Amino acid sequence: GESVGLHLPTLSVQEGDNSIINCAYSNSASDYFIWYKQESGKGPQFIIDIRSNMDKRQGQRVTVLLNKTVKHLSLQIAATQPGDSAVYFCAEMGALIFGKGTTLSVSS
């Protein structure tokens, strides 16, 4: 069946560093992806999305890159702040499948 997976379960960075969280998917027909952020005790929140007709999309301090050839997407967070500490999920929106989540820890 379809799957969506994250490469690293945890990522620890220093405040001010750039963070990169990676995700792989299995279905080459997948055409819509979303990154969500889940803070402790809360539900996942939308960060940024990308459709398959794009390779890159930028938001405020965040960039999502999509490589359809290798079925890979990444979330880049610039100048990571302690408030960015959370669990990050990529989701494939066709089958509504979430990856397993990467816990980002930011130390100051």
Next chain:
Amino acid sequence: DTAVSQTPKYLVTQMGNDKSIKCEQNLGHDTMYWYKQDSKKFLKIMFSYNNKELIINETVPNRFSPKSPDKAHLNLHINSLELGDSAVYFCASSQKREKLFFGSGTQLSVL
């Protein structure tokens, strides 16, 4: 004003009991969902309703029964609770298959 609200936030109960979780969205969305998050943070879809009609019903024990009285509400009723049902349950809504808006979750503990 909370966009997706679910109650209760915490639910502690004994094995074998029946319980319900309620969810309401005020975003005017046409689709609502229930997700289960296990202790390893893995999120798995359980059900999806579009305009009160069930459209996704994943492999979930039939002890779980969703009910949508109108498109702004999606409740989850669980019969004969088991230890393995302990998890955090999230309600979410979206307009078609666009970005999901999640509630803050219901932590269910079955003793």
